[in-house]
Amino acid sequence: MFIDRQRRYSMTNDQRLRHLDNASYIKGILTQTFLFSHMDEDVLNAFSSSSSIKHVKKGHVLFISEEEASCFYVIKNGWIKLFRESLDGNEAVVDVLNKNHIFGDTSMFENDTYPYSAEVVEDAELVMIPIAMLKKQIERHAPLSLKMLHAMSRFRKQQDIELEHRDLQNAPQRIGCFLLRLCKQNAEGPILLQLPYDKTLLAARLGMKPETFSRALARLRNETGIVINGSNIELKNIEQLSSYSCSACSSTYPCQDLH
Amino acid sequence: MFIDRQRRYSMTNDQRLRHLDNASYIKGILTQTFLFSHMDEDVLNAFSSSSSIKHVKKGHVLFISEEEASCFYVIKNGWIKLFRESLDGNEAVVDVLNKNHIFGDTSMFENDTYPYSAEVVEDAELVMIPIAMLKKQIERHAPLSLKMLHAMSRFRKQQDIELEHRDLQNAPQRIGCFLLRLCKQNAEGPILLQLPYDKTLLAARLGMKPETFSRALARLRNETGIVINGSNIELKNIEQLSSYSCSACSSTYPCQDLH
Numbered sequence: 001m002f003i004d005r006q007r008r009y010s011m012t013n014d015q016r017l018r019h020l021d022n023a024s025y026i027k028g029i030l031t032q033t034f035l036f037s038h039m040d041e042d043v044l045n046a047f048s049s050s051s052s053i054k055h056v057k058k059g060h061v062l063f064i065s066e067e068e069a070s071c072f073y074v075i076k077n078g079w080i081k082l083f084r085e086s087l088d089g090n091e092a093v094v095d096v097l098n099k100n101h102i103f104g105d106t107s108m109f110e111n112d113t114y115p116y117s118a119e120v121v122e123d124a125e126l127v128m129i130p131i132a133m134l135k136k137q138i139e140r141h142a143p144l145s146l147k148m149l150h151a152m153s154r155f156r157k158q159q160d161i162e163l164e165h166r167d168l169q170n171a172p173q174r175i176g177c178f179l180l181r182l183c184k185q186n187a188e189g190p191i192l193l194q195l196p197y198d199k200t201l202l203a204a205r206l207g208m209k210p211e212t213f214s215r216a217l218a219r220l221r222n223e224t225g226i227v228i229n230g231s232n233i234e235l236k237n238i239e240q241l242s243s244y245s246c247s248a249c250s251s252t253y254p255c256q257d258l259h
Numbered sequence: 260m261f262i263d264r265q266r267r268y269s270m271t272n273d274q275r276l277r278h279l280d281n282a283s284y285i286k287g288i289l290t291q292t293f294l295f296s297h298m299d300e301d302v303l304n305a306f307s308s309s310s311s312i313k314h315v316k317k318g319h320v321l322f323i324s325e326e327e328a329s330c331f332y333v334i335k336n337g338w339i340k341l342f343r344e345s346l347d348g349n350e351a352v353v354d355v356l357n358k359n360h361i362f363g364d365t366s367m368f369e370n371d372t373y374p375y376s377a378e379v380v381e382d383a384e385l386v387m388i389p390i391a392m393l394k395k396q397i398e399r400h401a402p403l404s405l406k407m408l409h410a411m412s413r414f415r416k417q418q419d420i421e422l423e424h425r426d427l428q429n430a431p432q433r434i435g436c437f438l439l440r441l442c443k444q445n446a447e448g449p450i451l452l453q454l455p456y457d458k459t460l461l462a463a464r465l466g467m468k469p470e471t472f473s474r475a476l477a478r479l480r481n482e483t484g485i486v487i488n489g490s491n492i493e494l495k496n497i498e499q500l501s502s503y504s505c506s507a508c509s510s511t512y513p514c515q516d517l518h
Contacts, residue, residue, distance in 0.1 A: 065509070084423060084509035092423035092509065109412040116419070138405060145404030146397060152411040153368040159418040160375070164343060164351035166425050167466045207426045250324070250343035250351065 023049040029076050029127050032100045035151050043141055051129045062118040062126075069107035069114045071128045075099050078124020079197050082116045093204040096121065096197065102151075108135055121197050161251060166207060169248040171216035172223065174206050176245035179233060185254035187238055195231040220244075282308040288335050288386050291359045294410050302400055310388045321377040321385075328366035328373045330387045334358050337383020338456050341375045352463040355380065355456065361410075367394055380456050420510060425466060428507045430475035431482065433465050435504035438492060444513035446497055454490040479503075 011019065027048040030036040036044060056062065056078070063069070065084055073080075075097060082094040082103060094116045097103055107114050108131050138145045165174055182193050195202060203213035217228065224244050227234040235241060242253040270278065286307040289295040295303060315321065315337070322328070324343055332339075334356060341353040341362060353375045356362055366373050367390050397404045424433055441452050454461060462472035476487065483503050486493040494500060501512040 084419070086423075086427050086507050086509050087511070088506045090427050090507070092426050094419050094423070106412040106415060109409045110416075115416055138408070139401050142398050142401065142404065145401065145408065148408055149397070149404065149411065150368045152408065152415065153365040156365060156411065156415060156418065157369075157374055159415065159422065160343075160353050163418065163421060163425075163466070164345075164353070166422075167351050167463075168345050168349050204426075207422070247347045248345050248349070250345050252346070 019049070022053070026051050026053065026127050029074060033074055033102060034100075034154070035102055035147055039144065039147070040141070043137055043144060046137060047129060047133060050133050051127050054126045054128050056120045056124050056126060058120055058123050060120045062120065063104070063114050064117040065115065066113050069104060069110075069112050069131055071130055072102065072104035072107065072134065073118075074127040074129065075101050075103075076125040076127065078120060078126075079122040080124060080126075081119045081121045081201065083119065084116050091204070093201070096201065096205045098196065105131075105134065105148075107131060121201060161249070164250060165248075169245065171206075171208055171212055172220035173245045173248050174208075175213070175216055175220050176224070176241045177249065178202070178206060179235075180238070180241050180245060180253065181255075183235075183238060183241075189237060191235040191238065193233040193235070195233070199231075278308075281312070285310050285312065285386050288333060292333055292361060293359075293413070294361055294406055298403065298406070299400070302396055302403060305396060306388060306392060309392050310386050313385045313387050315379045315383050315385060317379055317382050319379045321379065322363070322373050323376040324374065325372050328363060328369075328371050328390055330389055331361060331363035331366065331393065332377075333386040333388065334360050334362075335384040335386060337379060337385075338381040339383060339385075340378045340380045340460065342378065343375050350463070352460070355460065355464045357455065364390075364393065364407075366390060380460060420508070423509060424507075428504065430465075430467055430471055431479035432504045432507050433467075434472070434475055434479050435483070435500045436508065437461070437465060438494075439497070439500050439504060439512065440514075442494075442497060442500075448496060450494040450497065452492040452494070454492070458490075 023045070027044055030044060030048060030051075031039070036047070053076075054073075062073070062080070077099050079096055079098050080101075080103060081096050084092050084094060086092065095103075103118060104114060112131065138148065165177060169177065179193060182196065183191055199213060200210050203210045206213070208216065220226065221228050224240050225236070226240060238253070246253045282304070286303055289303060289307060289310075290298070295306070312335075313332075321332070321339070336358050338355055338357050339360075339362060340355050343351050343353060345351065354362075362377060363373060371390065397407065424436060428436065438452060441455065442450055458472060459469050462469045465472070467475065479485065480487050483499050484495070485499060497512070505512045
């Protein structure tokens, strides 16, 4: 347990119970992530009792690039946009993440500054974890470093594939691939999807101009027969999209490494 | 030392000396890489005495994607192309690496299979290191895991910036950025460069069709005034390119994280 001694002594019984409740709630969230799954109980306890919950509204900027970093985040729900700005003022979307994803963790290798900015794009519930705790546990606990290396390696492969798609897939295929990632892997029969955030951001996430995105979405509908109604999308089955998008990709569906 | 006991006993004095010479030669190569720099002497010895040197010719395929992986590689010199093939037979270039770069290491997180194929594009000298040794040392030696995490985090940032460039930089700016990476950081006065490998591969590395690459190179010359003569390129100074390319990027020149 990482509550400091003085604080522990000054807590009332009620406070102590609330703290324990909170820690076990946080532990439940952490174990859903790849990094903390199957982790030793004492490591999990150390992390969850030193972390806190944060509720944030759409539009809130959590931190900006190169700002000093003391915490990293786990997403319980909501959507977070990671982005950077070029010198001439344009924005590049690094990623848009949702539940069970972690961000801000690599700041520990950037002299404790964030390597990107983070903005809430749909109301979110987050776990805030001190970077200091991550450093301490990595130094002490070899399985945690291995797990973190594994997580980074998965991420690296995702980025490889993302770069590959920019070369080999056309715009409608890239949208198809994004939609497939929203489906449950191995789902059978008809599927109803909803675009998770607005189309302008989705276009930026996929490296397209908004007008390219609209044209490509129309072409995807015409070529695959999926039904689009505002932000609702209806597929007859997975194959309706996977046969169209996955031919121009080196991974086979269902994808092992894509979130 | 990781020569097995039986082998050590059966060595003549000459063989033993050659083995020690070889190990110290390899150690010299390893310490040039980010991963092994400032590493404990005993860890370095373990790696270098279990590794071997491999000379490979242009065109040689070292391994193909999903093949079983027993070794990873450090490049002493030459150029290596990492690539993947899509189901419909197109090739995506993941990266083209040169000296002091490491590849094949993440296979330890891919059930010991390579996540990409590797082909020699300019004659190369490589150090082959057993994956088993990497696993063993990471489990035993916390600073090595931290270093590897740091290396992965640098790589992740490079890929972020690569993806960013596909969105924000036009094709001539991307070629300019590639050329800047070939220059010594903080170089002063005129600079002579040579394209390190053929233009078709260079186009693929930058995610362009060969004809787009040629047009973009001509435009880069017209807009910056650099002199291009076959594969030789002459700059008056760094600013001639950096002022043109770096305005559309979130990093400031000299770049900290690009190879």
